[in-house]
Amino acid sequence: MNIILVNTLYYPYKIGGAEVSVQILAESLIEKGHSVTVVSIHEHNERKDTEHNGVKIIYLPYSNIYWGLSLTKRNPLSKILWHLIDLYNFKIAKEFENIIMDVKPDIVHTNNLSGISCAVWQKAKKYKCRVIHTSRDYYLIHPNCKLYKNGSEMSVKSIAVSLWSLSKKILGKNVDVYVGISNYIKDKHIEAGFFKSTEKYTIYNSVKSNVILDLTAANDKRLGFIGRLTYEKGFDQFCKLAQLNKTKKFIAAGEFDKNSASLKQLALDSNVELLGYCPVDDFMQKVDIIVLPIKWQEPFGRVVVEAIFAGKVVLTNRVGGITELSRILPNIYFLEDIQDIDSIPFPVEIDDSEKKIFNVDYVTEQYLKIYKG
Incomplete structure (x- = not known):
């Protein structure tokens, strides 16, 4: 199969477990004889195409008012504007459409989408790709991706959550299969109103086993x-x-x-x-x-x-x-x-x-x- 994997970051860039999980999956698919292209974003203004361990990698420019993973403190208005653009990033959607026309994938499998936006689902469905989404964070429900604010969990029924997630729920109708990396995150998205008529599964992350016995007294x-x-x-x-x-x-x-x-x-x-x-x-x-x-x-x-x-x-x-x-x-x-x-x-x-x-x-x-x- 010809597969496109989408994730906010990809090797060598990493901030958490999602990047590790997506890389393990991509390289395992290559080992099983499939063609894999990973589409991610990076902090630069030019597209970069490369390859690592058999996986073709396309790094797209971030296409927003600032790099979302920057440690620079931003004022509230800039943050709101960034997130509004990220509800449907037209520039990245166009770039992704060009990639689909070039790669001609059978499968588009999206993961973390912060900075990329859910617009890629619509483009993938336009070209009759089978669309799979795996939630590895809470980006779809709220733009802070954590559902955690001011020391407490945010309610998926709150007005703020409902407003920020509305357009993503509509775009989510383009997804054929939804996967949660735990029952907890899958159920949380269902509770929030996502993927009502979509096939749903739980698939835990792959973790390589490496026993290290070095215990002190x-x-x-x-x-x-x-x-x-x-x-x-x-x-x-x-x-x-x-x-x-x-x-x-x-x-x-x-x-x-x-x-x-x-x-x-x-x-x-x-x-x-x-x-x-x-x-x-x-x-x-x-x-x-x-x-x-x-x-x-x-x-x-x-x-x-x-x-x-x-x-x-x-x-x-x-x-x-x-x-x-x-x-x-x-x-x-x-x-x-x-x-x-x-x-x-x-x-x-x-x-x-x-x-x-x-x-x-x-x-x-x-x-x-x-x-x-």
Whole structure:
């Protein structure tokens, strides 16, 4: 099959798990003999065509009033204008139409669409492509992509959410199959009124298994945090946990967000070792327990699965897709249930049957079944 995958970012650009998941899927499809073109955007003003691991990659210019992933603080009017343009980005829609005419895909499979817009669905359907969409964030429901604001979850029934999502619901009628990366995110989109007459499935993200057994003594556990060092990811709670357990070693890997000077100071005051960016496998060798006090409704939780597969224990919160993962995988404990870090048991071995639904080949085959219809 000839497949176009669409995602806001693609290798080597990365801000979260979505980019990893899309890259794994693209390269797995190539290994199975399919032709794959990835369309994404980048911070430059010119289109760039390249190839990586057999995947053709097209980076389109961002085509809005500013680069949406810039750390520069913007005034409220600029933000509103950016999001209004992003409801239907005419420039990117035209570029995407040209790509479809050139590539002639059988399948257009969209993922994160912030900065690209849902206009690509309409263009794909115009040329009679089978359109699949996978939600990896909450962009369709609200432009902040997190459904989290001012320290609390946003209601999908609120007026603001309803207004911002209206045009996307209309464009969503061009989608043939909808996929959620957890039952939680799929159900949340259904609750918000999306894809009423569309086929719907849950396909968990593929995660490569790499057991790393390097555990310290029971009374000398090293606790780690990996991901964006932000409030919604619960990094402030990680620092406060460090303050309460001064005899333990606390290590954090990841980058701070904009306006995070206070968080950085909190980390320093809490004696948290800051590594900056660190590859996941390298980080897993430095810690025994992964602590992820996530506050927003994380759709999946790639780091949770990576940590479990690396033979670690995960301490986290009952939010979003993570609660779902705790019913599938062992070694996930909730912070509200833990009174003493030293009482946390060593990880138990994971059965192969528990890993299957995250296996790269298994996940790719699930998508191929959907592509074929």
